[in-house]
Amino acid sequence: MKQNLFLVGLVAPFLFTSCIKDEELDTDADIVEAYIPVQYLKTDPIITNTSVEFRVKSNVDLTQQAPLFEISPNATIDPPNGTVRDYTTSQISVVTAQDNRWKKIYTISFNVDELSTAYLFDHAELTDKDRYYRFYTIGGNGDKVYDWASGNSGYVTVAGNKTPFEYPTTVAEGRAGGFAAKMQTVYTSSFAAATGNPIAAGNLFLGSFKTNLFNTLKSTKFGLPYSGDLPKSVRLYYKYTAGSEVRDQDFRIVPGAVDTFDVYAILFESRAKDNFQYGDHDFKDSRNVAVARIPDELRIPTTEWREVEFPFEMVNGKTFDPTKEYVLAIVMSSSIDGAHFTGAIGSTLIVDELELIYN
Structure with missing residues (x-):
């Protein structure tokens, strides 16, 4: 009986380590939702697999915009959420998955x-x-x-x-x-x-x-x-x-x-x-x-x-x-x-x- 307990104690750490190694890191790198002040918008943001388009009213100042993005769990976005940028022309944001291998490049644009x-x-x-x-x-x-x-x-x-x-x-x-x-x-x-x-x-x-x-x-x-x-x-x-x-x-x-x-x-x-x-x-x-x-x-x-x-x-x-x-x-x-x-x-x-x- 003691021998069996010893074997269990010996094997358990390896099983635990193996479970950790087998656990896969997230590979999703998506923009799920996008936000700017609702009073600027003509319609909901248009999100595709590679782009986000904000259709905004003509009086919106495009030079000082700081959109927020909801992204895949455990992913990161560059530049970070809330970064102020000039959107008179489209800008690029990169979403990186948790595994640091999968990335998506999004074109972010404001359209008047x-x-x-x-x-x-x-x-x-x-x-x-x-x-x-x-x-x-x-x-x-x-x-x-x-x-x-x-x-x-x-x-x-x-x-x-x-x-x-x-x-x-x-x-x-x-x-x-x-x-x-x-x-x-x-x-x-x-x-x-x-x-x-x-x-x-x-x-x-x-x-x-x-x-x-x-x-x-x-x-x-x-x-x-x-x-x-x-x-x-x-x-x-x-x-x-x-x-x-x-x-x-x-x-x-x-x-x-x-x-x-x-x-x-x-x-x-x-x-x-x-x-x-x-x-x-x-x-x-x-x-x-x-x-x-x-x-x-x-x-x-x-x-x-x-x-x-x-x-x-x-x-x-x-x-x-x-x-x-x-x-x-x-x-x-x-x-x-x-x-x-x-x-x-x-x-x-x-x-x-x-x-x-x-x-």
């Missing part, structure tokens, strides 16, 4: 530009370790402005070794050269299919995306601050090919169903907090003032560029007041029911030269 009313989709870059494309515009100070978001960053978890051109949202050749926005409905993975997410429709929208594993429709945040007149209509050029079989969220074929695409815009009233609409809005948000949605008769499959224009229609009981603050959402998808994981694999929508038309 008004929302554009015309997009050519000519500017796109590879992001997240060159996994997928992200569209941007060029701001007045020369910085990249990320008006457009997609669900690509959520698809990363099931993408495996997919190339950027196999992601739901990617680039195609534009109508007059350059890029166009390409959205395609793709299969996710057997694991995702088993949990009711068998397909991912390509999408592109004004706003931001942050993965919500518990409710995927809460991952998309539609809308950016808008100032200007009430638009008359939306005009764009597109190509569309529908996949052969529409499948539902259980990956069962929907008999007789034919896939189609969707493009719509919503102008809605601004508010101080949560100044966006989630993907489950279903056009029922009480703040909606005017909606433009491509009608069924214009959703025509075509392999050639086709120009379409469809009007904004006022919501019953609402009026447009140019003295008020508004938010604009523009949303495009390769499968009209893609938000509910229903669509045809292979459905492809390509859009170029989208603009708002005014009287």
Whole structure:
């Protein structure tokens, strides 16, 4: 008995030491949230995998800003939180994980530009370790402005070794050269299919995306601050090919169903907090003032560029007041029911030269 106790006493320290060595250090190096005084903001900060954008009012002094960042547990950020910097041009912050090996470089920018009313989709870059494309515009100070978001960053978890051109949202050749926005409905993975997410429709929208594993429709945040007149209509050029079989969220074929695409815009009233609409809005948000949605008769499959224009229609009981603050959402998808994981694999929508038309 004494011998057994001796052996236990001898082995225990090694087991304890082994447990300490086996305990892995954190490798996360993310900016989770970002903060500046709320009275400066036009909308919530837009955080991507490599950037943080503060959309602020035009009277904000950009030369003396000291944003605060919530980062991954046990990580560090350089320069430290609260450092005063001149954000008339974008600045770089580096987040280092606890293991001191993993780092992420974030571009921090303050944007006072008004929302554009015309997009050519000519500017796109590879992001997240060159996994997928992200569209941007060029701001007045020369910085990249990320008006457009997609669900690509959520698809990363099931993408495996997919190339950027196999992601739901990617680039195609534009109508007059350059890029166009390409959205395609793709299969996710057997694991995702088993949990009711068998397909991912390509999408592109004004706003931001942050993965919500518990409710995927809460991952998309539609809308950016808008100032200007009430638009008359939306005009764009597109190509569309529908996949052969529409499948539902259980990956069962929907008999007789034919896939189609969707493009719509919503102008809605601004508010101080949560100044966006989630993907489950279903056009029922009480703040909606005017909606433009491509009608069924214009959703025509075509392999050639086709120009379409469809009007904004006022919501019953609402009026447009140019003295008020508004938010604009523009949303495009390769499968009209893609938000509910229903669509045809292979459905492809390509859009170029989208603009708002005014009287």
